[in-house]
Amino acid sequence: MPAILDWRHTADVADTPRRCVLCGKPALVISPRGKPVHKTCAEAWHARRGGEAR
Numbered sequence: 001m002p003a004i005l006d007w008r009h010t011a012d013v014a015d016t017p018r019r020c021v022l023c024g025k026p027a028l029v030i031s032p033r034g035k036p037v038h039k040t041c042a043e044a045w046h047a048r049r050g051g052e053a054r
């Protein structure tokens with residue numbers, strides 16, 4: 001698994017849903033960059049960017 005998608009040690013889970021920055025629907029996961037986002041949305045975003053580290 002690519003390190004950028006291994007969020008087990010870097011992602012956080014919010015107490016209340018926040019709007020996903022990628023799809024706009026409520027998400028509980030906070031990305032390593034501190035943005036509310038679904039992991040699936042983030043993975044798709046990374047895929048579109050060709051696996052760029054950031």
Ligand SMILES: [Zn+2]
Nearest residue numbers: 020023038041
């Ligand atoms: Zn989303």
